[in-house]
Amino acid sequence: MNILVFVKRVPDTESRIRIQHQTMSIIEDGLNFVASPYDEFAVEEALRLKEARGGTVRVVCVGREDALPVLRKCLAMGADEAVLVKDDAPETYDGLRTARIIARTVEQKFAGTDLLLFGKQSVGADLSQVPAMTAELLGLPQANVVTKLEIGEGAGTALREVEGGIEKVVFSLPAVVSAQKGLNEPRYETLKGIMAAKKKEIPVVKLEDLGLGPEELAPKVVITGLDVPPERQAGKILRGDPAGTARELVALLHGEAKVI
């Protein structure tokens, strides 16, 4: 079974985001970059499928060279190969552009792939666009926000989270699946894995070699503003005996805020 996993380099979730207003971009200095947490569930699921059914796990990242450590981490977890599709564009917050790059990469370099795994969204751009867009561009079925995945002969089933319930999606392969927290518990890299990953070569695919036209690579998103949210005004802090503070809080929520 040939599995492709797509990963993105993002600031870790403890990061405080600061803005460079002139360029309308985030300030990367001082941030700790990691593989997007949902992508780790996707890598783990790929490794488990390979262990159960055999095959190959390849991890692909669209991004700059500074994303190489993210790919090395995936190799250290146990992926067979990693590929960087080198895209030097700054963060565009444009899912279609990324999906077009990925779809073309799959068509040109990875024909015969059975399963394309993604995180349900990157932690950062928070788009939840690229998996479904890639599926559409390649004419494949999709199961997004998946918490359980079973793959059989040429077909699979996935449980996906919806409001107040769970849907069971049935699909034929090849297919696109995006991972939600709960799908599995990602493994830690082993020392042996880290050492082996250091020695592996990571091939680089140049964006211009994919033959995408300038129109296809031009972002549809035209940024007009980027800022941090306004600070909230200091709140009212109640201290004292539990009965009194509880009474005052409910009175405020009912009388002043009118939310209860």
Add this chain to the structure above:
Amino acid sequence: MIAVFIETRDRKPKKSSLEALSEAKRIARLMGLETAAVLAGAGLESLAPELGPYGLGRIFCLESPALADYSAQGYGRAICDLARETKPAAMFFAATAMGKDLAPRVAAGLGAGLASDCTKLAVKDGTLEFTRPIYAGKAILSFTLSSTPKIATLRPNVFPLAAPAAGAAAEVVKKAVDIPEGFIKGRVGEILKEESAEIDVTEADVVISGGRGMKGPENFVLLRELAALIPRSAVGASRSAVDSGWIGHQHQVGQTGKTVSPNLYLAFGISGAIQHLAGMSSSKYIVAVNKDPDAPIFKAVDYGIVGDLFEVIPHLKDELKKIAAE
């Protein structure tokens, strides 16, 4: 035309779709456009009266036996075909599980830009401007889309619901959708409800969350008891409570969980890690109960109680019961 995809549950339009429809009406008025609703499935006409009072120009019913069960491929194709024929200026979806699954397929099918999970729309110099949180709310991005149509998903619970008004009935336009045999390669086979049909944290008007200070899974019953006293409320949790296995991850609020914007967010025993604050900072009112007066969450609150949640919650229940009795 601004076309709004209407999602249904139990043969009724979902509230979040009606919110998107209300916002579409507001924007359409500013831009001098018509608003239309789009339904997909089978046997849809009975839904038209539910939408009539929203003062729509047209209601498109995309009908095919192949659309009886939801599939992103089938619904996506039907909506793309409609868009190619009617050329809407914009298409809105609610940013629900289905909207997030479907809108990207439609956008990719049409080669159009997609604004995901918007919290604000505006018309500036005749152009639609989208605003959405990124980094789970640590930053706010505004942008326009250079494509036609412009496609957006609108976050539930953010856009006000317009009051339905009496007016001319919308024209119901039935479209038979041609879906070739074998085109749909994946579909929803079954809907497995959770044991308790609880309201989701993203849809609730009030979210009652617990963190490490809850001390164990058994104490979440206290939050469920509070939730039972507050209409349209749901129980949430911090990442540390979820990672400790105290409550299911579908309850997690924060950067690796759900981003919520209820009218009221109540945080019990949550210190306020930055990744948690990001997921709930767009709530209208935030309340925290925590023993530690220096907990970072108190910087984010409208109201806070410095105290032991196990002592405070029984009194909160009593006070809520008093209000309910009024």
